[in-house]
Amino acid sequence: MAYLVCDELKVGYDGKPVATGLSFAVNPGDLLCVIGENGAGKSTLVRTLLGLLEPIDGEVRFGDGLKPGEVGYLPQQGDVQRDFPASAWEIALSGCLVGLGRRPFFGKEERRVAAEALERVGAADLRDRPFSELSGGQQQRVLLARALCAASRLIVLDEPTTGLDPEASHALYELLDALRAGGMAIVAVTHDVREALGHATHVLVLDEPKPLFVTAAEYRSMPRGGAR
């Protein structure tokens, strides 16, 4: 059963639709790549999936025991304060707030989850480093660890490789492959189609007259596919 199913979803702000007719499903182990021009509604879709925005029409259905709040999130570069005075550890740990309920402080379990998340993204050695002194790629890893603390099954990434050099962005996709191999489902909004396509299982194209949801193999075989 799919973690996430959208059927004829219409997303937008203040009742004004930005993207319509979005139908797609995300299963465990999938990497769904969302591509489209600026203004096609990629970020609006992300905000809707995260529950920050109500869909105008249709609904976002979570399945397989996944609850609406259990979606990890890696925000767009620039949405995060790169100069923030905090250590990598503090930022990763803040992802555990989801499970904190009414308790004021983090306990042993949260610390274990956060340590494990930093380990999984290969940032265990950055633990005590100030976030502001990390490279772009290292910061993305720490933020990904935070997303993993918040959700263990489905994460949404908004432009994860923007601002990263090719090497760092390649390493990030390899990391996503490893997470998928563990059964995690990933939705990634991206400009960087060439790199993303090599790792995606499915593609959602937002700038067609009608949104297109195909497998990565189908997308590559399409006439315009390879050029984008």
Next chain:
Amino acid sequence: MNVIETLAQYLSYPFVIYALIVGVLVALCSSLLGTTLVMKRLSYIGDGLSHVAFGAYAVAAVTGVTQNMLVIAPATVLAAVFLLRRGQSARVRGDAAIAMMSVAALAAGYLLMNVFGTQSNVSGDVCSTLFGSTSILTLTGLDVVMCMAMSIVVVGGFVLLYNRVFAVTFDEAFAQACGLPVDRYNLIIAIMIALVVVVGMNLVGALLLSALVVFPALSAMRVCGTFRSVTACSAVIGVVCALLGMIVSIVASTPVGSTIVVLDALCFGVFCAVGRLRRGGAQA
């Protein structure tokens, strides 16, 4: 008479002890909240609110309300809530709203005191409210108790909500996606800063209040790398500068508010230099 004797003599007066207690508590509260406010780009809210508090103070003085806190506190909290709501719906206009509100309140307050003022020395009165030079030495026991209550609420609230405040300060969208009631926490932060402003006016006065909020946090950020250490360091800087400033002002008969603020600024300079040396050393 040497310095120690002068100090000992002053410390035997209860009003001096009151001033020291209130000063330290206000500095502690404002420097705790400072990091969050600076990182949320709300450094100016302290200034704006303190001007509103000044306006409310003028209204209380003119209408002859003896317990002027009853006017000042609700007005300031309301202003904080209003500014915060605006700030969220439209960032730029929220910024302009802070500027308009603070200038308007300042002008209206001065006008009221000038036209309807009952005391003979209006400009002296205004000056002490804006710069806090004398009112800290006229505190009553009740003022001290109120200040202690406020500090317990602010420090306790901050400690209990520390992890939430961190999340809301660092990344609101993520916190919201996690199901955190971000608006509610922003509101709580606004109310806490409003409370600090109301009490802090007595210490350094309305004009210099934002120094207490901004300087310790910025100084701490020069050297510390984690949120926890920045917050702790900021609190220590705030308290030490306030205490030292008050002692200097007693011994050297300088105005209390400006002495504290100048010390805070000097401290910032020192921390800047230390931070630069450290970073330079790390790179070499």
